[in-house]
Amino acid sequence: MSLDVRFDPAYPLSKLRPADYNPRRLSEESFTRLQASLRRHGVVKPVILNADGTLVAGHQRTKGLKAIGQTTTPAMILPQKVRLQDEIKFNLLHNRVETESSVVYAEPGPIGQWCWIPWQTIQVEDSKNLPFQQAIGFMTAAHGPWGSVVIDDQGRIVLNAEYAAVAKSQRFDVLAWTVASFDAGQLVEDLTGEYGVYDWSGLEEQAPVWNQHIVQPNRLREHSSKAKADKVRYKSEVWERLVLPSLTTSHRVVDFGAGHGDYAQHLRSKGYKIHDYEPYRTLKGKYAVDIRAVVGQLRSIERELRKNGLYEVVVLDSVINATTSLDYQHWVLVTVNALCAADGRVCIGTRNLERELAYENSEHSISRDSTRLSFLDSENVDMRFVRGKWQRIRYHTPESLRGLLSRYFEEVEISDTSRATVKAVCGRPLALPTEEYERAFSEEFNMPYPNDFRHNKHEGISEILIELIKERNSHLEE
The missing domain is CATH 3.40.50.150 (Vaccinia Virus protein VP39)
Known part of the structure; x- marks a missing residue:
């Protein structure tokens, strides 16, 4: 079975099929912040789609994109339809992946562009949060490299460092968006703020x-x-x-x-x-x-x-x-x-x-x-x-x-x-x-x-x- 996840930099929003179990609920204030972040930075973390087009992770982001008049989004498309339990894991891990416990460096790409970082260039200087890394690793081993990172032009992974650490240990290349180092701080602040709370009432x-x-x-x-x-x-x-x-x-x-x-x-x-x-x-x-x-x-x-x-x-x-x-x-x-x-x-x-x-x-x-x-x-x-x-x-x-x-x-x-x-x-x-x-x-x-x-x-x-x-x-x- 192939585990080749496909990256589409401009997947049509009109083709998305939302899942019925999204646990995130945004306040009006948080949704306004999300729209401002999308206008300022664009989408620097692709949404995740099941092979049948179901939106596994990124529900609030796609709502924000539609609200500001966008028609496409970067998307990682899984190679096969996954079971419901794994869809839910993708959703939850994707919402938790901005954890900067580990310190990781790699070879950056051109600023303002997507590129694939060779796993050989990834250097993990300080590895932490082992339970979270293992949870990510189980999913990449089963379904391929479904995540991405944000890296600055000095080579520091500024978002999703735990995912990069997993890529190094499992030896797969990483999709990355490169930002200028002087913009990295603002981007991290904008993307790691409170964007909704878990709300299980829908279940x-x-x-x-x-x-x-x-x-x-x-x-x-x-x-x-x-x-x-x-x-x-x-x-x-x-x-x-x-x-x-x-x-x-x-x-x-x-x-x-x-x-x-x-x-x-x-x-x-x-x-x-x-x-x-x-x-x-x-x-x-x-x-x-x-x-x-x-x-x-x-x-x-x-x-x-x-x-x-x-x-x-x-x-x-x-x-x-x-x-x-x-x-x-x-x-x-x-x-x-x-x-x-x-x-x-x-x-x-x-x-x-x-x-x-x-x-x-x-x-x-x-x-x-x-x-x-x-x-x-x-x-x-x-x-x-x-x-x-x-x-x-x-x-x-x-x-x-x-x-x-x-x-x-x-x-x-x-x-x-x-x-x-x-x-x-x-x-x-x-x-x-x-x-x-x-x-x-x-x-x-x-x-x-x-x-x-x-x-x-x-x-x-x-x-x-x-x-x-x-x-x-x-x-x-x-």
Whole structure:
């Protein structure tokens, strides 16, 4: 299969077919800036087209060109139609490629013209941002040299240096636009400003709640030879650092959003009193939800509540980061507030935004299917395309997590702020309105499944929880 990407310096805008998943949204001010930049510099980064003419990357640029009366654009045309997942990767990487962490030089071409820079002339003086370089490299290896750079007349790569570093390592020539060095600073300033934010609302219908069951069940499992041999390796920092050090066999525990329930099963075998609930528990080895098992979990928890009351320990590990909306994040926290006894504690772990962003500037390597490059919207939500389905990943800083949890608990202690999972231990659950509890239970204990199915087996657990909460909250108010 040929990987010869074709460059067209004047592709007709009228022939472009926009993709239906473009995640960028520009404000009126940003769009005005974009038009000014296009008038001043022209298009110095070609758009990317799929082999069928679909616009993979460069949607806002083409809108700006049309707005200022242009009829053509430079374009890189991929040699074959690529799968949807790779189209999305092109779109996201193209929007993130102006990263100047690395210092790269090469042989410049004539000022104000396109030319191909021989890879032999590329000199990488300081290589950084390895995860990003590898993500680019996977795509160039699969589809050919789809990107470009901007170089000044002194030979410094001023835009897309990471792409040039990949070209050197993979030994392919690079398409380049050459600018005068005295113009380079203004061009970089104009092109690297804020040109829109990620807005995932256009993908709402493609990311229903039940997609999360692909993410959830495996989140606490090590992907290792032992795991493949059905010998589970336990890796939850929340359990290991917050729960187990002080846990005794007399404590009553519920693991809310427990994935496969590995910890609960493992610890029950050692005599601990642990219940687990995972609304998207799957059949072994499949992605089909085991509704019978889910209903069984609810009935088991209901019996425990009726017999012994609210729980002394509630575990919420890697659940907040998988909530599909702010509403579901709220309903989850209302529900764990309800499950917690007045003198109980809730142990929480979720994705740390600060650590995630720091990772991208590290020297760690990634795998071909790695999702360690984040494309965050205004709510710090990232959308990722996994096994043909969209997934949401929600991030918190230690400060935002504290502010969030303080709406549900009087006591909030944040820990491990520099680790990938920021953690919290919460106590003294706040009294919330009864209607808030009722709505949360109707959502969290009766989750939606494909084809608009709900099991409607949540009335019993909702009823006893409301009774217990009213009793608990009346004591809290005394």
